[in-house]
Amino acid sequence: MLFDRDGTLVHDVPYNGDPDRVRPVDGAREALDRLRAAGLRLGVVTNQSGLARGHFSAADLARVNARIDELLGPFDTWQICPHDDPADSDADAPGGPGGRAGCRCRKPAPGLVIDAARALGTVPGRCVVVGDIGRDMTAAGAAGAAGVLVPTPATRPEEIAAAPAVAGDLRGAADLILRRQRLVGPARATRRSRPRAVLVARPDSAGDVLVTGPAIRAVAAGADRVVMLCGPRGRAAAELLPGVDEIVEWSLPWIDPDPAAVDREQVGRLTDRLAATGVQEAVLFTSFHQSALPLALVLRMAGVARIAAISDDYPGSLLDVRHRVPLGIPEPERALSLAAAAGFALPPGDEPVLRLRTGPGAAGRPYVVVHPGSSVPARACPPVRCEQIVQALAGAGHRVLVTGGPGERELCARVAGTAGIDLGGRTALPDLVRIIAGAGALVVGNTGPAHIAAAVGTPVVSLFAPTVSFGQWGPYRVPWVRLGDATAPAGTPGPPPAR
Structure with missing residues (x-):
């Protein structure tokens, strides 16, 4: 977890070089301690152009940061950009007084996030940046990290609209991160034995199939064989997913955007085809606007004994694992959370990133x-x-x-x-x-x-x-x-x- 300093952890005092003026925002210590208790390492990534502009000395900056560490710390890393912003400077020299044109570290550039991740022994993809303005979110994205915006009166509406995630305060940001951590954590279901064959379904377009990849790898790690049900629009993507052993292609009229009429004979053939796969379990992945229940009914008719899906609607006896996910969770994590609820987790060392069966990229001049x-x-x-x-x-x-x-x-x-x-x-x-x-x-x-x-x-x-x-x-x-x-x-x- 990487935090912006001014406006996020402490109230913004422009060019503050006085530790006596440091005031943490409400709830900051409580939120940070909850994150530490969950095993997360914390860092600060902050632009401090006041140093280059002569508003305070390096010793002043160190005393202010030491006061923040005393009130809210300890932090595992501090990453500071001391350079001026050329766009904000009236000086004739490039980069302003003491500044540097083309600085790699000043947010919205990603350098601080990259350096903080390295200092913590990790990569940006495993980091979350929490800040109060758009440049914090841009720096997070440019580094490949997640971002949570905690707006203040200084935050522009367009920055709020563009943010990957928004929380009302630091407590809310901590809640969001811890909820996401719990959703994709270790598999929660208790298993008596390893299933021989599991069906995973994502009968959508190629992009929908691709973002389900980490969850499918989790299922593959806990099963002997994985059969994937997909639609014609997702078939080519399904063929590229690691962990898929067999593909059943079928256009489902309750999912397809240009559906044919529901036909009793077609549904009967689908039921027979699914029964022929020999699967004992099924994990049904859907988008937030779709229902898994029609397919669950077909699978029950095909003799599948255990079915898991995300469902806000009452499923009766159609589902054995009824999972719920709040809106706004990244789609790969939403799918991973269902796999975890069904008892399947990614093996150690398999990061929850998208992955394909593919060779090297095209050779030749960069493009x-x-x-x-x-x-x-x-x-x-x-x-x-x-x-x-x-x-x-x-x-x-x-x-x-x-x-x-x-x-x-x-x-x-x-x-x-x-x-x-x-x-x-x-x-x-x-x-x-x-x-x-x-x-x-x-x-x-x-x-x-x-x-x-x-x-x-x-x-x-x-x-x-x-x-x-x-x-x-x-x-x-x-x-x-x-x-x-x-x-x-x-x-x-x-x-x-x-x-």
């Missing part, structure tokens, strides 16, 4: 990938904006590859123009994975390739449309920067051209 399309039009960045992004990137000297599915050839051709390389409709999913794996960055909206990038460790420039929660569906545990107006209604023009 950036722009993926302009989306399976849901309301989530897509307007084509004219994507054209401008490609042109700006190419003008800055980047090699730009434009990707898209078979139905997006015309879109990709338009966006690529003469500045980019058009690959629209020319890559199967494994090829797209290799291309994204070899990229310096992926520019994309909230659609499947964003999760591919997270799975292969490629940084994401997210043109995220505010149709769903960014904290729940944004790129998971990979460096990201979010562009655009998070307060804009769906369907409005996207972010300005890249600079």
Whole structure:
């Protein structure tokens, strides 16, 4: 857990060099002690340009920080950027008096978060940054860490809207982190024996299947064989998931976005097909707006003895494990929490990150990938904006590859123009994975390739449309920067051209 200092841990006193003026925010000590008691290590990441500007000395800064340690500590690491912000300086010298242009550590740059993680013997993906303004969240994202915003009167509305997660105060931030830790903690169910075969279901699109990957690996670690039920839109992604031994492809009329009529014979054939897999258990993964109960009924008819799912609706005897998850939990953690409730946990050493069965990235000169399309039009960045992004990137000297599915050839051709390389409709999913794996960055909206990038460790420039929660569906545990107006209604023009 990494905390901003001023406005987050203590009341903001501009350029404070006096330890007697340090006042912790309400509930700070209680919240921090709860986190320490849960085994979490705590650090501070703070911009202190007052040192470069001459408002206080290094000795003053040390005394203020020592007072904070006395009142709220001990902290396991302090990471401080002493440099000035060139954008805020009136001095003629680059970087301002004592400052440094291009500083890597001053938030919103990720340097403080990266250095704090290293000092704690971990990686940014296992860290959470708590702060009171947008630059704290941007620094967290750019490092690949999670972020929780605790707004103050100085926090702008657009910063609140863009934050991955928001808490009312430090107590609420601690509650959120500890709840997430409990949800994905050790498997809670007591097992008499290891199941021979377990069915996992995620009959959605490719992106939905990808974010379920860590939970499926958890099930695979506790079962002899894993059968995955997926839909036609997710089949190619399911084939790339570690831990899946067999795939059953079926379009479910209560899940498919363009469903056929419910047909008794089709449901009967599905029941027979599922019975033929020989599974004894099933874990049904769904999105927050979907119900697992129709599939649970089919599985009961197929003779499956134990079924687990997330369900707010009363399931009667359809579920043996009825799990509930609050809104806003990142989708990979939401799925992992269901696996844990069903008695399945990731083995030691398997971090809860997205992962694919894939080879090395594409070779050749470094490049950036722009993926302009989306399976849901309301989530897509307007084509004219994507054209401008490609042109700006190419003008800055980047090699730009434009990707898209078979139905997006015309879109990709338009966006690529003469500045980019058009690959629209020319890559199967494994090829797209290799291309994204070899990229310096992926520019994309909230659609499947964003999760591919997270799975292969490629940084994401997210043109995220505010149709769903960014904290729940944004790129998971990979460096990201979010562009655009998070307060804009769906369907409005996207972010300005890249600079």
